[in-house]
Amino acid sequence: MSIARLPRVAGLLALLLAACALPLMLSNFRLFQFSQVYIYAIAILGLNMLTGYNGQFSLGHGAFYAIGAYVSAIMMDRWNISYGWTIPVAGVLCLIVGFLFGLPALRLEGLYLALATFSLALAVPQILKYFEHWTGGSQGIVLSKPNAPFGLPLNPDQWLYFVTLSVLVLLFWLGANLLRGRVGRAIVAIRDNHIAAEAMGVNTALYKSLVFGVSAAYTGVAGALSACVIAYVAPDSFNVFLSVTLLIGSVIGGLASISGAVFGALFIQFVPNWAQDISKAAPWAIFGVFLIGFMYLMPFGIAGAIRLLWIRATRSRVQQKERSVVPSQAHTTT
């Protein structure tokens, strides 16, 4: 068993090493972009838990991203609280808000939930502007980037890069454990067959609200990190297109997948950059075309396609294995 997992663990370690080496090779701006990728990846993983694994639509996760960002920004700006504290606070707050939002959402069938969350996404900038006293209105809040602690020889962008990378690793590790375990199976069971899950003794109401909360918490943490990394928050950056962007990342990476969140994040971070050269409007046109194209051709996203290729490539080997395994398995399962 552990031997079978060895290549995977080795691969992940190699990736992590490569990620740690990036600051040596890239300019501050590129590094900033990669920080942004990690932030998106965290948010998308949150969305994947909800939509991909649990089957609840959210077209308004930008709202939780906004809450996370503003909680962090207001704490730093108003109360001079260190950014390090604001991130968990943003996460916990979004957990609570998400859980509370999830309670009524339980009663909404898929499409109505999509509708409610989409409307939420549309309303967010207005709400942010309304509470001007806290949020600085349309001007937003300008922050300063933190310096590296303990006199580490890193500039702020490099330091923030490592912060986001660590948060990413921590949250992905937690998320993977959650989704691959018993809880994860219950979450998926609810998506696939609500009634059967209930019959098996899964408290679907509680699980669904909790998933909503956890999902919102991930996205909120991502929002808080983005406030730190960009050092600026303004209402119009949290419009409905942010929610749609996250969704696009989720779909393109692969809805019900953990690694897919990273692919999706890379996509939504870098594709618009290339497309921007064509026209200001081009990124969105390309996003739209990709979104529709993926729905037609690769509904399981990049991660799904890779998995399929992997299965095909290893099919012959697996089949051989299966043949030798079947008799003994039959023995153990009966």
Added chain:
Amino acid sequence: MDILIQQVVSGLATGGIYASLALALVMIYQATDVVNFAQGELAMFATYICWSLINAGLPYWVAFLSTLAIAFVGGVVIERVVIRPVENAPILSIVMVTLGLLVICNSVAGWIWTYLQKPFPSPFSANPIKVGNVVFGAHDLGEIEVTMLVLLCIYLFFRFTPLGLAMRAAAHNPVSSRLVGIRVGWMLALGWGLAAVFGAVAGMMVAPVLTLEPNLMGGVQIYAFAAATLGGFTSPGGAVLGGFIVGVVENLVGTYVSFIGTELKFTVALAMIIVVLLVRPTGLFGTTVVKRV
């Protein structure tokens, strides 16, 4: 009292716009169980087409009618080309495709016509109409007339023509419809075409008020959602009525509830949607239907 009447009338005017777009949403929902999140953006796009036609020198009403025709064809083509491949896919996929359409319409409009606000002409005189002490905007009254006319036409179409009957049948019971020889796929496409027409009407009526820009319909769409939710996604008549109610409520709340003003308008719509969904998910006039599994 005079102010109240004025506000109610102007609420009815915007309500008519919400009603048109809500009707578009409901038509597609009834036929396919899917909310078309791109409905507003399609309307915005049609409005830009009208703007271009007027700029090319066409008289207003010629441009208006041409736009309706173009919107109809556009709706039909989009259904046949974009939606049809996912017709039988899970609802999530169809929602995603409509979201894709949304961002494509929005960005292509920005690409072609830029993101600058453009004044859009109103076909009605700029002079207010005075009845006693009450002053009505001519555009408001004209808007009400136009939406009423459109709604009447569509009612007559569905109620009294064979094609309207076949479209209703196809929406409610596709299997039986095939068995009597109705081309259900084409009926859905016609439905998209008609929905695009209602959207275009809404867009062209609201553009003089809000001025034309690619995000023209974002706010209208959230109100149309509220209207359709309130009236019930399964009830076209309900959605229309919902539109008018929402328009009037929006205006009265904006006028009389000081802390809301105009700045929290979307939030009001959001609150309406959530409250209706929680209290009466089928809306005022909707019925629960057995959902496909």
Added chain:
Amino acid sequence: MNALLDVQALEAFYGRTKALHGVSFSMATGGITTILGANGAGKTTTLRAISRMVRTTGTIRFEGEALERRATEDVVQLGIAHAPEGRGTFVHLTVEENLRLGAWGRRERGNLKDDFERVFGYFPVLHERRRQAAGTLSGGEQQMLAVARALMLRPRLLLLDEPSLGLAPLVVREIFRILRTINQTGVSILLVEQNAALALDLADHVFLLETGRVVMEGPSDVLRKDDAIRRAYLGY
């Protein structure tokens, strides 16, 4: 060959499961043919195959024209009316609208007045209920509506799936009497029935389906005397 309907080596699939395993039969113009069989034998599936509602292999010819490549809508245009299992009522629409829709797929458009008169003549109760939402009709009335709707097509072939289901014996006998009249006006009928006694009385030819295969066929007066049939379907 002058067969109205000719089915050869028909296999039908629901997803991957095969429901028909090579069914072959043909029926003559002007006749009434009945398909008997236990639950799940594939009777409904056979009718669905003719109406192109399931995926199939094999050939189906109607008056010499191949149906396999046609869509359901196009089969209807050839004059094949199908009153499906479960009746397929448009419950939201009125009785009259249901009937109107029945004429949608027919080639000669023309006046519906005669057709309304004819079906109301067969089923006067539908005339009384014509403005009522069809979903509010009783089960038997909906069954009549299903037959009436099929007749609005002025079909050459009528496919009926268990028209007696859930009806009182008196009503069943009435419907079967009407079916005979309809047949005499030149409409061929392919009837799927659980009520074997009645079906054998009405039909001139019988096919017996068992788990997706034709296991017996012949003129109904011959098969009525067959011991196996008697025991399994007639119960005496």
